[in-house]
Amino acid sequence: xxxxxxxxxxxxxxxxxxxxxxxxxxxxxxxVVPAARAAAEAAGIAMAASAGAAAAxxxxxxxxLPNGKLVLDVYQEVLAAAPAGALLIDSxxxxxxxxxxxxxxxxxxxxxxxxxxxxxxxGGAAAGTLTFMAGGTAEAFAAAExxxxxMGKKIVHCGPAGAGQAAKxxxxxxxxxxxxxxxxxxxxxxxxxxxxQALFDVASTSSGQCWSLTTYCPVPGPVPGxxxxxxxxxxxxAALMLKDLQLSQDAARASGAKTALGEHAAEIYRRxxxxxxxxxxxxxxxxxxx
Numbered sequence: 567x568x569x570x571x572x573x574x575x576x577x578x579x580x581x582x583x584x585x586x587x588x589x590x591x592x593x594x595x596x597x598v599v600p601a602a603r604a605a606a607e608a609a610g611i612a613m614a615a616s617a618g619a620a621a622a623x624x625x626x627x628x629x630x631l632p633n634g635k636l637v638l639d640v641y642q643e644v645l646a647a648a649p650a651g652a653l654l655i656d657s658x659x660x661x662x663x664x665x666x667x668x669x670x671x672x673x674x675x676x677x678x679x680x681x682x683x684x685x686x687x688x689g690g691a692a693a694g695t696l697t698f699m700a701g702g703t704a705e706a707f708a709a710a711e712x713x714x715x716x717m718g719k720k721i722v723h724c725g726p727a728g729a730g731q732a733a734k735x736x737x738x739x740x741x742x743x744x745x746x747x748x749x750x751x752x753x754x755x756x757x758x759x760x761x762x763q764a765l766f767d768v769a770s771t772s773s774g775q776c777w778s779l780t781t782y783c784p785v786p787g788p789v790p791g792x793x794x795x796x797x798x799x800x801x802x803x804a805a806l807m808l809k810d811l812q813l814s815q816d817a818a819r820a821s822g823a824k825t826a827l828g829e830h831a832a833e834i835y836r837r838x839x840x841x842x843x844x845x846x847x848x849x850x851x852x853x854x855x856x
Contacts, residue, residue, distance in 0.1 A: 567591050568713065571624035571648075573617045573640055574658070575606045578684070579630035581691040582657070582717045584609050586628075589716035596620040618647035626713055628655045634664025641668050645675045653709045654679040657698070659806075661813055662728045662735070663820075669702065669727035678706040681727065682714060683734035687802040695719045699737070701729035735817055738810035742831040742848070745778040745807075749852035752785050763788055784849040798850035805844035808835040 567590040572583040575597040587593045587610065595606045596614045603613050614620035621627045621644040629644075631637050637658050644654065654672050656665065656679070665681040672679035680702040690696045696718035700707050707723045714721045724733040751774070755765040766788035770780045783789035793801040800806075811832035818825045838844075838854045846853075 571620035574630035634660035699733040793847035801847035807848035
C-alpha cells in the first residue's frame with residue numbers, strides 16, 4: 567500500500583481520499599479551507615500543515631483543486647517537497663494548457679505525472695465508481711492505475727500529457743448540450759399534453775436515449791435516484807458545468823474548432839448561474855428553460 571498526500575479535500579476530494587484510506591493506503595491530507603480540514607479529520611484522515619508537508623513523505627501526491635492556476639501554484643510547493651520517485655496525479659478539471667505545464671514542471675524535476683480528471687460527481691466519488699480520464703506516459707499511467715482503481719470503476723488512458731483534460735472537456739460539453747436538449751423535450755412534452763413518464767418510456771428505449779435522460783432524468787418521477795427527485799440538490803452543480811463549458815470554449819477558440827452548440831450551452835448555463843442557480847444541480851436548468 568502507498569503513502570498518499572491528498573491536497574484538496576472538498577466535496578469531491580474528501581470522499582476520494584476516504585476511499586483510498588478504505589483500500590488500505592496511508593493518506594495524509596491538506597486543504598486551505600478550515601471546514602474541509604475539520605471534515606477530513608472527522609473522517610479519520612491525518613492532516614498536514616501545508617501542501618508541501620502532505621507531499622514530503624508521499625509515494626503518490628494527488629491534487630483535486632478548483633482551477634489551473636491553483637494547480638500550478640501548489641505544484642511549486644509539491645515539487646520542492648516530494649521525495650524522489652513520487653508519482654503526481656492531478657484529478658482537478660482544468661484547462662489543457664495548465665495541465666501540460668504541470669506535466670512539464672514535474673518532468674523537469676524527474677517526477678512521473680498524470681492528469682486524471684473524473685466523471686461521476688459527488689455520488690460517484692462517495693461510491694468509488696468514478697471514471698478517470700488519464701493523460702501521461704504509459705509508464706506514469708501504469709503507476710497511477712492501481713491508485714485510481716481504488717476510487718473509480720473505469721480508468722482510461724486517453725493519451726499523452728493533457729489528454730485526460732481534453733477528454734473531460736469534450737465529454738462535459740456533450741453532457742451540457744444533451745441535458746439542455748432533454749430538458750427542452752420534457753418542457754415541450756408538458757406543453758403539448760404528453761406526460762413526462764410517457765416521454766421517458768419512449769425516449770429511454772429509442773433514438774432519444776442518452777445518459778442525461780436515463781440516468782439523470784431532469785424531471786421528478788422516472789429515475790428515482792436523479793437530483794430531480796431531491797429538489798435538484800447536486801450531484802454536479804450548475805456552476806461546475808458552466809466552468810467545464812467555458813473550458814471547452816476556451817479550447818475551441820485556441821484550436822480553431824467550431825462548437826456552436828457548446829457555445830450556446832455555455833451561454834444558457836451562464837445566465838442560469840448569474841440568476842442564482844450556481845449551487846443547484848446542473849439538471850435544474852429545466853426550471854430556467856420552463
